[in-house]
Amino acid sequence: MKILITGGAGFIGGNFCHYMVKNYPEDSFVCLDALTYAGNLETLKDLLNKPNFQFVKGNICDTNLVFNLFKKEKFDIVVNFAAESHVDRSIENPKIFLETNILGVQTLMDACKKFGIKRYHQVSTDEVYGDLPLDRKDLFFTESTPLHTSSPYSASKAAADLLVMAYHRTFNLPTTISRCSNNYGPYQFPEKLIPLIIKKALNNENLPIYGKGENVRDWLHVYDHCTAIDLIIRKGKDGEIYNIGGHNEKTNLQVVKEILKYLNKPESLITFVKDRAGHDLRYAIDPSKITNELGWKPKYTFETGIGPSIQWNIDNKKWLKNVESGEYLRFMENHYKDNIIDKKEEEGITY
Numbered sequence: 426m427k428i429l430i431t432g433g434a435g436f437i438g439g440n441f442c443h444y445m446v447k448n449y450p451e452d453s454f455v456c457l458d459a460l461t462y463a464g465n466l467e468t469l470k471d472l473l474n475k476p477n478f479q480f481v482k483g484n485i486c487d488t489n490l491v492f493n494l495f496k497k498e499k500f501d502i503v504v505n506f507a508a509e510s511h512v513d514r515s516i517e518n519p520k521i522f523l524e525t526n527i528l529g530v531q532t533l534m535d536a537c538k539k540f541g542i543k544r545y546h547q548v549s550t551d552e553v554y555g556d557l558p559l560d561r562k563d564l565f566f567t568e569s570t571p572l573h574t575s576s577p578y579s580a581s582k583a584a585a586d587l588l589v590m591a592y593h594r595t596f597n598l599p600t601t602i603s604r605c606s607n608n609y610g611p612y613q614f615p616e617k618l619i620p621l622i623i624k625k626a627l628n629n630e631n632l633p634i635y636g637k638g639e640n641v642r643d644w645l646h647v648y649d650h651c652t653a654i655d656l657i658i659r660k661g662k663d664g665e666i667y668n669i670g671g672h673n674e675k676t677n678l679q680v681v682k683e684i685l686k687y688l689n690k691p692e693s694l695i696t697f698v699k700d701r702a703g704h705d706l707r708y709a710i711d712p713s714k715i716t717n718e719l720g721w722k723p724k725y726t727f728e729t730g731i732g733p734s735i736q737w738n739i740d741n742k743k744w745l746k747n748v749e750s751g752e753y754l755r756f757m758e759n760h761y762k763d764n765i766i767d768k769k770e771e772e773g774i775t776y
């Protein structure tokens with residue numbers, strides 16, 4: 426099978442590329458990524474010389490580029506991780522979120538429709554459901570929980586989900602959607618909570634926590650997200666939505682204290698800052714559909730997954746340093762220019 430992975434130079438897409446290339450040597454993979462600030466080719470450096478892996482630099486909103494790629498490669502499966510993904514950035518500048526997260530999805534699905542695929546999989550988020558009250562521990566998001574978004578980020582992801590469902594219903598496109606809770610693990614960009622706290626704690630800096638740190642997130646190790654998507658693209662039913670989560674609800678304060686304990690750093694580093702506008706209170710996923718119908722089970726609990734993830738950040742200081750210094754932006758030019766196809770440089774094949 427030939428599989429297109431978009432956004433594969435990012436955190437989850439990068440982990441998915443590693444997971445798939447390792448586990449399916451008989452399949453071939455193309456990673457399409459625009460290498461925005463969040464895309465880091467260094468994450469994929471061990472894959473760039475593999476015969477069954479190809480990296481293409483390009484934007485999912487670029488119709489010519491996307492159509493030409495589909496025409497040439499004849500993909501069986503498309504898994505779309507490409508997105509603007511940081512809530513705070515969406516509050517500052519919503520437009521790029523609407524372009525990539527909605528119009529990019531439309532472009533990809535139009536290509537799927539024109540050139541034919543066996544499955545288009547949209548990687549979505551539990552944030553499309555909005556939030557749950559802190560005092561109702563009995564409530565969980567199911568696949569039929571109404572969409573009720575809070576941020577421009579989640580609104581753009583919800584719009585994409587609706588578009589995916591519309592393409593399934595109107596054009597019979599074979600689609601699936603997964604909605605996962607918060608991820609942690611290797612290769613996460615250090616603007617997100619867990620790697621940010623690890624980085625700052627290691628430097629003995631103050632740790633900024635929104636509000637009182639009471640907001641609850643349902644944390645899943647990125648490896649478990651990858652196994653779930655793998656199952657969905659192979660065994661999931663067309664037109665279906667699958668929630669992914671491992672019942673690992675933690676307040677932000679609990680997460681930070683856990684990291685400080687592992688690093689043997691004092692809790693006095695914690696500093697509470699003004700809450701984020703529209704900050705969701707609690708996310709909690711009910712994963713019984715993917716468990717019962719596809720047999721998915723997570724490998725990690727938060728307690729077993731967080732230690733190795735903290736250790737990854739300690740052991741991979743060079744990767745983190747390159748991200749922080751912007752050095753990773755030069756990585757492509759310096760080391761891998763011969764292995765990368767920038768579709769803009771190719772002669773256009775018209776569609």
Ligand SMILES: NC(=O)c1ccc[n+]([C@@H]2O[C@H](COP(=O)([O-])OP(=O)(O)OC[C@H]3O[C@@H](n4cnc5c(N)ncnc54)[C@H](O)[C@@H]3O)[C@@H](O)[C@H]2O)c1
Nearest residue numbers: 432434435436437459460461463464484485507508607608
């Ligand atoms: N991080 C989480 O906890 C989480 C949880 C649930 C769902 N998700 C979803 O998973 C997906 C991946 O999240 P992530 O945390 O890995 O994001 P990320 O920001 O780390 O990576 C996004 C990747 O997409 C690429 N990209 C951005 N715009 C593009 C465009 N127009 N064309 C091509 N490539 C583009 C970036 O260069 C980057 O490599 C997103 O769709 C996100 O909504 C994330």
